[in-house]
Amino acid sequence: MAHPSQLGFQDAASPVMEELLHFHDHALMIVFLISTLVLYIIVATVSTKLTNKYILDSQEIEVIWTILPAVILILIALPSLRILYLMDEINDPHLTIKAVGHQWYWSYEYTDYEELGFDSYMLPTQDLAPGQFRLLEADHRMVVPVESPIRILVSAEDVLHSWAVPALGVKMDAVPGRLNQTAFITSRPGVFYGQCSEICGANHSFMPIVVEAVPLEFFEKWSSLMLEDA
Ligand SMILES: [Cu+2]
Numbered sequence: 001m002a003h004p005s006q007l008g009f010q011d012a013a014s015p016v017m018e019e020l021l022h023f024h025d026h027a028l029m030i031v032f033l034i035s036t037l038v039l040y041i042i043v044a045t046v047s048t049k050l051t052n053k054y055i056l057d058s059q060e061i062e063v064i065w066t067i068l069p070a071v072i073l074i075l076i077a078l079p080s081l082r083i084l085y086l087m088d089e090i091n092d093p094h095l096t097i098k099a100v101g102h103q104w105y106w107s108y109e110y111t112d113y114e115e116l117g118f119d120s121y122m123l124p125t126q127d128l129a130p131g132q133f134r135l136l137e138a139d140h141r142m143v144v145p146v147e148s149p150i151r152i153l154v155s156a157e158d159v160l161h162s163w164a165v166p167a168l169g170v171k172m173d174a175v176p177g178r179l180n181q182t183a184f185i186t187s188r189p190g191v192f193y194g195q196c197s198e199i200c201g202a203n204h205s206f207m208p209i210v211v212e213a214v215p216l217e218f219f220e221k222w223s224s225l226m227l228e229d230a
Helices: 015-047 059-088 216-229
Strands: 095-102 105-110 117-120 142-145 149-156 161-165 170-174 180-185 190-195 208-214
Touching: 015 059, 015 180, 095 142, 095 161, 095 170, 142 216, 149 161, 149 170, 161 190, 161 208, 170 180, 208 216
Parallel strands: 095 149, 142 208
Antiparallel strands: 095 105, 105 117, 149 180, 161 170, 190 208
């Protein structure tokens, strides 16, 4: 969960998000180094008269300043590709959940159970209990067992939506007539908030995603309760 005036990302709640945070820090360090160097060169050139009209070219420095940026780009590209393919991997999921975007709410189907599915609407501000988050709380949370590989199948009923939970490092477009898949593993129990990330209409801001990761025994209790209700 992000806090007011937070800089940077939310704490990672999945291994993939942890990797993404490391990559972000790595790329940001390189950006800082380059910016510092460029700033220094700008200040040095405009504030001094250290020029020499007889030095017209230097093959050595040109070789260095051509090859060095290429090496830096490779140092960014390789870890980036590694995470990209890591995120594509669906490792033998224990549970599959189908998330369908609607104008303007999400519905979830637990396809491993015969009749486990529900709609998830945002809690209106006047219904919030103390401590609940405005515009983020949903009337039905997507409950998952913690530390289990979960596959999410994402689609939409009407227009484009996007199913995203920043702390889990998951963002997948919900496209009508298409079934996208993504996966995550929660590394700790908790409640993780997300929002639709595709401008989908008037109430786009009011279709939050709430993932609750609980130990397996609690998940079993929850699923049997949901099945009884149905
Ligand atoms: Cu949407």
